[in-house]
Amino acid sequence: MAIERYNAPEREKHWQQAWDGAQIFRAREMKGPKCYVLEMFPYPSGRIHMGHVRNYTMGDVFARYKRARGFNVLHPMGWDAFGMPAENAAMERKSHPAQWTYANIDTMKGQLKSMGLAIDWDREIATCSPDYYKHQQKLFLDLLNKGLAYRKSSKVNWDPVDHTVLANEQVIDGRGWRSGALVEQRELTQWFFKITAYSEELLEALGTLDKWPEKVRLMQANWIGRSEGLSVRWALDAATAPQGIDELEVYTTRPDTLFGASFLAVAADHPLAKAAAEKNADLAAFCEECRRMGTSVADLETAEKKGFDTGIRAIHPLDPAWKLPVYVANFVLMEYGTGAIFACPSGDQRDLDFAQLYDLPVVPVILPPGEDAATFIVKDKAYDGDGTMINSRYLDGLDTKAAFEEVAKRLEKAKLGSKPVGERKVNFRLRDWGISRQRYWGCPIPVIHCASCGVVPVKAADLPVRLPDDASFDKPGNPLERHPTWKNVDCPACGKPARRETDTMDTFVDSSWYYARFTAPHATAPIDREAAAYWLPVDQYIGGIEHAILHLLYSRFFFRAVSDAGHSSKNLREPFAALFTQGMVTHETYKSAEGAWLLPTDVRFEGEGAGRSAVEIATGKPAVIGSIEKMSKSKKNLVDPDEIIGHYGADCARWFMLSDSPPERDVIWTDEGISAAGRFVQRIWRVVNEAAEKVPAAGLASSGEAGPEGQALRRAAHKALDGVGRNIEGLRFNVAVAQLYELTNTLSAVLSKSEDNFGWSIREATELLVKMFAPMMPHLAEECWTRLGYNTLLAKEPWPEADPGLLVDDSVTVAVQVNGKRRDEMTISRTASKDEVEAAALRLESVVRALEGRQVKKIIVVPQRIVNVVG
């Protein structure tokens, strides 16, 4: 009998409606073991892309699996809906960011629903909704009250033509992306969150996150950047110093190299540089140049090292007779340490590059192990490791650590003025989190500036501070700033006319607590303490590696901060118990003969392998096949999920996204890959139909003995069950997929030769197969479940338990090696003793031959795996 093709798009709609009707993906009442599965919520950019499909499929498989395992699962979805693109779109289309954003949400929600995700849509939130951001404003006020939010002056990229602040990504080669004007560094008073108050704790607690990738923990640890060093105050030579400044404080982690010092350097924004620049136009110009370099560290450190001698001389703290020049240098950051360094060129590559450029002395002070003091010199490569002190007077002969201690001790005792010259200091690279954005489409910062009362918080009862709907987006700059009336309010304290804060919050604030809001999205408090206590932490968080530092660190901080402000239990510190970072979806790129990017649908292919070539369909001209890159709009190497789902169905797209590539690695989207997945969907359907013809009715108990073939099939099915369960649990979806292929192969081989005498084993194996792929291809699984004679929803069925008795075989195949080289294999009883295994191995003809008459010296037996005969 011919079996009809499985019509995925049509059946998928049916099953989605069935799930909706039964409301089975709603989180249950807060009782019993729970599992909170969360994928990073999307930015509503317009349409979903394959990256979303991959991310949400992984989370969905895990959530469905955990639900089948009996957990009370919370699997919500929302929208990271504030941000710059909406404002850009508004500017370009002369519309409103809200209109653009909500239209996108609508589209994308429909797309996500077509994927058949097991999501509790009742909990949907959008961060741009006043219902969400009013709570965020309350959280802000509570942090302000606790001293964790404050204002200070900080540098921004300023576009002098557009009169707007630019993000780093909007600065291209030092120029504004839109205006092309040279970007300036400007000081602006901005809002900050005091994340540095938690530096130590955030670093310490990384040790407890054993379900996070090691890589992410390391990245965060480096980002926090704890170092132990010494802050050293250098007296300035009065004859050379600007008036009123008589010392310079530097921070160093290497006080041991102090005798190798050859100059000091300060940042262009250091007060000493500014003071010196007042009387030196050339220096002022140099400082200005440094400021133009951009704020990103990568720019600074890859730029050529440059400096300017201020003419100021500093006195060495360990030798009053020794004077060193003070430079302004472009590689010194005001934000780190004290904004000033002492340089030891032999021990630091940047210092060495700088010293060579300006002809400053290079004195080696650390002798690497194994080098000879008489011959060791530092030429083009600085040595920053440990070793023995040389050229360092009384430190000579000490090791690096002892020298550090000795210098620290001396400088702690020495006095400059009335205070010690040196002071031990733990320093962090981590800086406070600047949350001010001079933009419209973000959460308004709920404070009012009053001429007489200063910064006055908006009263909690007056929240939310709503964004005005009638802002204009026809020109650059902050629409809130130029709005005719919005910012004019009366001071809540004295009632006099005052001005609203026009900065909005960084969108990272929105995403720093959304996972907590999901636990009680309709609560009157921002975070419902009871719901948070039950649901948090998130048991499995899944998202892109690009969020490894900022989003995840900010969330770890923000959750602690608001918990300390009373919004959640102080014992609950970490929001995400387990983290998984998935790889990107990549695709080949194509260019026309003229060099324009082409969509995959714009080209057709000829030939294959090395001779494969592409032709632009529209022109018939040859096209260029480029490298495989992350799918992006700019390179047009996109595949539209809608088209794939419409053609192959959601299950097929999901299956392909889980196949082959390990989830943490990039996956390459290919036509062959998706069509192979499509073939498998049909194959499953055929196999299940064929099985359904041959098996006893649903729900009957086992007929008992299955016979050797039936028993072998049962073993295969239960082994797969054991493996698939563990691989889903460990998020090794590609391996689980391979095991399901294997079981399908076994089952279909059995079906082709079955004599109808072990139908019950076939039913069992088929049901197990269907239940196992159900989290991955849920619609197809429901269809198969029905075909197997059930009228219940498979999504409600529990995960089956593997029979331990079927997981081990009576006999095993072990490899036989002679002198470490595999020569043969043999099948032997699983319980065979060491002696029996040895004897069996020595009887093998291949072993005798490989020994070539040599004496057997020893035999290594690894039970059930290998025998190694050494002779």
Next chain:
RNA sequence: GCGGACGUGGUGGAACCGGUAGACACACGAGACUUAAAAUCUCGAGACGGCAACGUCGUGCGGGUUCGAGUCCCGCCGUCCGCACCA
């Protein structure tokens, strides 16, 4: 520049704690079915030599530890990612 990751057949990848390298899939080749194509099914396949049995080599490169190394150690090479206002 600093920090991190990765490197296995023609391709994506598998390989538990150091124990049969290449599971599974793609692409490919041969065959069956078909008027034909598609679909489907069967078989083959790391490289080299050999009719074959089999042998030699083989996890980026060079060393080391071990009875045994894709896996551990040391030194290189290559590719990719992040770097604080993109989300």
